[in-house]
Amino acid sequence: MATAAPYQLGNPLSKVHAEAAEGHKTHATWSPYDDNGGTVVAVAGEDYCIVAGSTRMSTGFNILTRDASMLLQLTDKVVIASAGMQADRKALHKLLQHRNVMYQHDHGRPMSVSATAQLLSNTLYYKRFFPFYTFNLVAGLDEQGRGAVYNYDAVGSYERSGYFCQGSGKELIQPVLDNQLKAASPLLLPPRNSITALPLDQALDLVKDAFVSAGERDIYTGDKVEIFIITKDGIRRDELQLKLD
């Protein structure tokens, strides 16, 4: 390191260097991470799966853009939703899309939800010691045609559930989903799945209400919600306008 340089009048950064040489940090080390906000929600039903994500992208207290997507549609039956850092999200989605194309070439058929779930977990764990700052959900229809939602932490630990949410508004939305979709206790044996018996339109209304409510109190959720509805007939896209404040 540089020798302990004394403070020099007129050199604007010498004070910083002098103190750094003595071992004090006068400012925070640059961080490779940033949270760009946004919330994602996924709900699994008997024959459908709804996955939605807000479209506001922020940094600190600024809004960068009101129209950024957090969802990636991999196949007709699988969608990945990621909250957290946008740069890592785009890099992760790019990687997964490439792996998806390779899988289709290797196997002659699209990836199933469970295969995607495992692939995402492995991809995240690969970067265990410099993680993707993304909090993910994989949503789709499983081989039996029933809704499937998998939720992840930043390093790839995952679990199938009936519904989940991630992102800046998750503490606001998760209790509402727990209340309305009545999850079976995870302590029960044999384990019960939490796929909701609600029909599609009611579950969709619930998801929309959840976002409207989260948008009221979470500053990072707002502008629009992009909703993908996955059924055996394919994926339909819906949009919900939220408040711009």
Add this chain to the structure above:
Amino acid sequence: MLPRPTTHSKALGPGVAGPELAVAISAVLDRPPKPVSHLPLSGAQPCAVDPAALCDPRQHTKYPYVTGTSVMAIKYKDGVLVGCDTLGAYGTTKRYKSTQRIYHVNSKCVVAAGGEISDFQYISNLLDELTTDDYRFDDGIELSPQEVHSYLCRVMYNRRNKFDPLWNSLVVGGVQGGQPFLGMVGMIGTHYTDSHVTTGFANQLARPLFRERQRDDMSEEDALQLMYDALKVCYYRDKVSINKFQIAKVTKDDGVSISEPFALDMRWDYKMFAQPTKWAVGAW
């Protein structure tokens, strides 16, 4: 960049950044550390690697030296406008007053940068290499602005992954397929495209003006007036800026033109500048 107390202090309530308590009371000191899964108990920053600790003699970028301030850009009917001042500041010294922070890539695209000027010169070299390859191919095909934007996203993200960022916020503006294109790339790889993009101070000063007045089908006169107003606001309120601007215009018919540096009329005799608190309640 300095560590600041958060604005969600339990004692003071949300939205208020109060001073840290001068004396930590016993209730705070004796509290056991709450286990937080994403933070190591040792107290270190999560996932931060100090290159010096790895005994690596190479040093990585820690702070910028000569910097440019905000860049602002809008789409309009015929193309895009990209505007910024021509200052290269050395800390708070206004050292280089004639830096051009807009780089002319090809007949469809410009790239403008805030942040470290030397890193921007390096990025200009990279883009020059790409443009030279295009020229040597001699097939009439040039890099589109969207391709330049994708390329710069990957460059910035990969440097961030090596913990050695190019300390810039880049704006890519141009026209492709007859449509205007505007994108931004930050130094950790954050990127987006929109009808108006800004970097630095302009995020807070100019972006609201753009949200209010920018339309994708606005005329060139309206767009220029909006850009002048935005540049003025940034000069009034950003201390590290000068009254010497350049605007680059990219249109589908006329390609790229970067204006000569010009100044805008500024007024400093507003009573609110001279005596900001004269009419404030309780002020002296």
